[in-house]
Amino acid sequence: MPRPTRGTLVPACVVLALIAIVPPVSLAGALAAAAGTLFEALPFVVGAALLPRVRLLKFLPSLACGCGGVLPAALALPALALTWISFGPVVAVARTAVALSVVFVRLRRPSAPRLAAADERDPLAELTTLALASGSASLVAELFRAHVVLAHGLVGAAASLSLGAFIGIIAPCATTGIGAAIALHAADPWATFGLLATSGIFSLHTPRIAAPHERDARFAFGLLGFACLMVWSCGTHGFLNPRFALVLPTGALVASIAAIRRTPTRSIASFAAPAMVLSALVLGSPPPLDSTATVPVDLYPGRSVTFMGRIARSNSSSTTLVRSAILCCRADAQQLSLTLDRRLDAKVGAWVDVRGIAATRARNLILRVERARVVTPPEDPYLYL
Numbered sequence: 001m002p003r004p005t006r007g008t009l010v011p012a013c014v015v016l017a018l019i020a021i022v023p024p025v026s027l028a029g030a031l032a033a034a035a036g037t038l039f040e041a042l043p044f045v046v047g048a049a050l051l052p053r054v055r056l057l058k059f060l061p062s063l064a065c066g067c068g069g070v071l072p073a074a075l076a077l078p079a080l081a082l083t084w085i086s087f088g089p090v091v092a093v094a095r096t097a098v099a100l101s102v103v104f105v106r107l108r109r110p111s112a113p114r115l116a117a118a119d120e121r122d123p124l125a126e127l128t129t130l131a132l133a134s135g136s137a138s139l140v141a142e143l144f145r146a147h148v149v150l151a152h153g154l155v156g157a158a159a160s161l162s163l164g165a166f167i168g169i170i171a172p173c174a175t176t177g178i179g180a181a182i183a184l185h186a187a188d189p190w191a192t193f194g195l196l197a198t199s200g201i202f203s204l205h206t207p208r209i210a211a212p213h214e215r216d217a218r219f220a221f222g223l224l225g226f227a228c229l230m231v232w233s234c235g236t237h238g239f240l241n242p243r244f245a246l247v248l249p250t251g252a253l254v255a256s257i258a259a260i261r262r263t264p265t266r267s268i269a270s271f272a273a274p275a276m277v278l279s280a281l282v283l284g285s286p287p288p289l290d291s292t293a294t295v296p297v298d299l300y301p302g303r304s305v306t307f308m309g310r311i312a313r314s315n316s317s318s319t320t321l322v323r324s325a326i327l328c329c330r331a332d333a334q335q336l337s338l339t340l341d342r343r344l345d346a347k348v349g350a351w352v353d354v355r356g357i358a359a360t361r362a363r364n365l366i367l368r369v370e371r372a373r374v375v376t377p378p379e380d381p382y383l384y385l
Helices: 006-021 024-050 077-108 123-146 153-170 174-184 189-198 218-234 247-260 272-283
Strands: 210-215 265-267 304-314 319-326 334-340 351-361 364-375 382-384
Touching (some): 024 272, 123 174, 153 189, 174 334, 218 247, 304 334, 304 364, 319 351
Antiparallel strands (some): 304 351
């Protein structure tokens, strides 16, 4: 076993400090985000290592969240669609053009490393990097959205822009960054600009902590395959959009093949990825904080709306409902908020099914309620877009 060095002790101390100061709910949410990202990326990352001659595997992640692919995550179809719906065609086309420019520069760079051979790839290290990056980005974004205390003026704008760009760089999933940008759009436009400028376009390539010798990864791959089968059999509640559930049995299959073929790893953190996934399955997938709630992007005056959500707050003239929504996986989860035009006779925390017409009041979108009734809390609190 390699002896601890400064390069391993410092990150470990930072992680332990974060665990100590971060609320348990936020930590569980970050683990769930890491697990969701890993479930989506596992078939492509491990499959590309096992079948290096099947070049199509390099581009298939763009049909999902984009994690584990060779193209920038901003070119993934869900990220493109969410950007177009939320910020309009101009922003979507601009981000696509920048992402394609990055691809062109990489192809033209003479010193760009070629795709490693099958025996040189370390899929478990890649999965660990993705899981850690996704969990960290989700945690930082949630804390940032919940505690926006930046100063006003030029200094505050620069700080918001930098923080937004940093979150976009460390998040491997572009839809995570777009979701954070939607939630911050009204409160902090500079952070939103930073997120849109980097999320899924530029990435932070941190050096992997590697041992000098190959390590047996059979047990780690076995745990990952077992976790995929558990989620597939029990339901994707809170971790993955059911539309992408097919990646779970596929991930279990490729993880089993990797274990049988004794695919090695050089990472000393070889059990970080399965440990994060199994911890997430034990802790569950809690919804994001209510303070990060945002109005649904497809809401407009005159639209007929049917919505079921939990009462977050209520006053003499209105009631606000919230519900978490997932586009691809828990990494891009966000709270949707809908304000009703009158107070409902129900306690905070109760679940309500409402129907009405969207309208504006004091420049804010509200719902003119036509029907409202208290309902039993759903088994799955998430809404899948």
